[in-house]
Amino acid sequence: MADFIGAFDQSTTATRFAVVGADGAEAGAAAREHDQLRPAENRVEHDPAQIWDHARSVMADALGRAGLAATDLAAIGITNQIETTVVWDRRTGRPYHHAIVWQDTRTDQLAAALAADGRAETIHRKAGLVSNPHFSATKIQWLLEHVPGLRAAAERGDALFGGTDTWLIWQLTGGTAGGRHVTDVTNASRTMLMNLTTLDWDEELLDLFGVPRAMLPRIHSSVSPDGFGTTAQHGVPISGVLGGPQAAMFGNGCSATGAAWCNSTHRNLVMLNIGSEPVRSRHGLHTTVAYQLPDTPAVYALEGNIAHTGDAARWVVEDLGSLSSPEAFETAASSVTATEGLYFVPAFTGLGVPHPEPEARGALIGLAPGHTKAHLARATLESTGFRMHQVLAAMTDDCAVAPLTLTVDGSAAACDVSLAVQADVTGIPVSRAASAEPPTRGAAYAAGLGVGYWKDTGELPVHRPGQDRWKPRWKTGRRRAALADWRRAVARTGPLAGADSQASS
Incomplete structure (x- = not known):
């Protein structure tokens, strides 16, 4: 088995990649900030294409600083800004709109209406969440209502939804040439669309927001030996995915x-x-x-x-x-x-x-x-x-x-x-916390567990x-x-x- 684990931390402000060894120490790391787009007072957006470009560059930079190649990685993990919403064209790879960031509150009236007419109780009972514009569901709803032709494309399965974890996985595993359209349970649990008990998309919640199931990614466990696929360029398994807070918790x-x-x-x-x-x-x-x-x-x-x-x-x-x-x-x-x-x-x-x-x-x-x-x-x-x-x-x-x-x-x-x-x-x-970058650690630990780099959580190098x-x-x-x-x-x-x-x- 290769000697290192790679980990992406795609956060609200930057995309970071680190090379992590068996002792949990970073052998090399690099990060690049992306633009914070604010087209209106209550709106915050990111450019998905810029995020993907930065992901490729920071991975290359981190490996270069460590004196390693991608083939030295046993696996790759991903952690990301939760709730941020990306919708793109499966055929071309082009986003239909800038990513709507979790901080964006353009859908506050949609969220308030859920509480006013009692639908928020259904969301709380099934998804475990208190209705809020930060979660993904109302952002998807807004895009479907405001982007011409998007709903028809979504119903055909040509428009794909995901968080930035799903966006990076799809790109890393081939993009338009067969990229995996997947996410993990932690990210799915932040959409207001996943049933906490079944760990699958809930038909009643999808109907409530008018979201076609065909546009949603397949949900896998956070640690998955084969569910997230392998990188198209180097064949490195992507075996661990966690939303940002959950990755920090796991990394700690x-x-x-x-x-x-x-x-x-x-x-x-x-x-x-x-x-x-x-x-x-x-x-x-x-x-x-x-x-x-x-x-x-x-x-x-x-x-x-x-x-x-x-x-x-x-x-x-x-x-x-x-x-x-x-x-x-x-x-x-x-x-x-x-x-x-x-x-x-x-x-x-x-x-x-x-x-x-x-x-x-x-x-x-x-x-x-x-x-x-x-x-x-x-x-x-x-x-x-x-x-x-x-x-x-x-x-x-x-x-x-x-x-x-x-x-x-x-x-x-x-x-x-x-x-x-x-x-x-x-x-x-x-x-x-012993680490200055616990989300990166958490993503690396999840990926390492997925390929047997660490046998179980008891072997994870958590130091205090x-x-x-x-x-x-x-x-x-x-x-x-x-x-x-x-x-x-x-x-x-x-x-x-x-x-x-x-x-x-």
């Missing part, structure tokens, strides 16, 4: 039930591995497929988003101007061990799950003369911990699976005191240095009292009485 070793993962940037994306039984959240959380190995049941996850986590710290540093830099913020937060009764609720644009309140606004509660900028910095970090606790508790209430560990990656994970505070507030051991681990230090009584105070603080947020009339006067 969160493959066991009870493992939680968080990507912490301007906001926190939280996922909990809930095992092989899908549940439908009662708290507004999404149920998604985490991964599926060959000939085994799918593994599911609950997902929640927490807004304004890193943004809250940035507000304190930049907008409020109380501290000179992120480093000064971290130093200040670590200089005190408690907030002395100060609570910061950064509901800048409302409160989200598990208790959504769009009219809520941010508040500082308990402010006293003795409080300093250090207490404010620590209260900012504790607010993230409290909201993490709420989301994880909602997940446990939904599925009866308690989080046992929490692995954090993303730009905000560089802050030691932030991770220590999250461990204290949530009561869960926290680890910082001891200095990057934090255990909870708060006693149960302190945590319980602090959470109760936090809930009281949140209850006091909301628009000021008469705020609208004051603003207009």
Whole structure:
């Protein structure tokens, strides 16, 4: 067997390729950013042809930097920006329209109509998702309604839909000369079209959105020895595919039930591995497929988003101007061990799950003369911990699976005191991700498992240095009292009485 695994990470901003060895280290990597096209205020698009061109160039560059050839790769894995929608002509390979990116909200009225007439409940029951314009189904619907001739082509099977994973696989395996039109269960689970139980396209959901089945890719497990085909140019198997968040979760070793993962940037994306039984959240959380190995049941996850986590710290540093830099913020937060009764609720644009309140606004509660900028910095970090606790508790209430560990990656994970505070507030051991590129790792691990490069998940080289681990230090009584105070603080947020009339006067 060849000595290395290749992995594409086709993200929202760039396409990256890395060559990964048996120890998980990268022997070579290259990346190229693609254009962010914004034809209108609520629209975000990418050029699929540019993405394909960049994929070819970064693969060649990464192999060159590693001093290797494609024949040195035992397999290739792919991870990608989930929910982004590409539709192209099977006969010519030309896209019918620019890719509509997951961030694009041109279909917000279509998504709102689903909730208004009750169809959103069908989507939640079957697909496990809360109706949202970010998912692919309304984007496909919009394209079918606005691109002349597309619906007829889709019904004939000449117009093909896929995420950027499907687009790259189709191109890599031959394109118009017999390219594979396939995807994996994690990407399919982000469309609002796949039934979480059958792991296949659901006829009722297809009818609901008016999507012809003939345009949809075949769904395979995330690790598939032969389902994704081989590259037309070099005959390298494509044996692992995972959506971006799921790849990061897998690359961080969160493959066991009870493992939680968080990507912490301007906001926190939280996922909990809930095992092989899908549940439908009662708290507004999404149920998604985490991964599926060959000939085994799918593994599911609950997902929640927490807004304004890193943004809250940035507000304190930049907008409020109380501290000179992120480093000064971290130093200040670590200089005190408690907030002395100060609570910061950064509901800048409302409160989200598990208790959504769009009219809520941010508040500082308990402010006293003795409080300093250090207490404010620590209260900012504790607010993230409290909201993490709420989301994880909602997940446990939904599925009866308690989080046992929490692995954090993303730009905000560089802050030691932030991770220590999250461990204290949530009561869960926290680890910082060992890899700077966990999605790439996840795609490589999936591909390697598909060809026997690693025998099972126990062999995957997931490393967590001891200095990057934090255990909870708060006693149960302190945590319980602090959470109760936090809930009281949140209850006091909301628009000021008469705020609208004051603003207009």
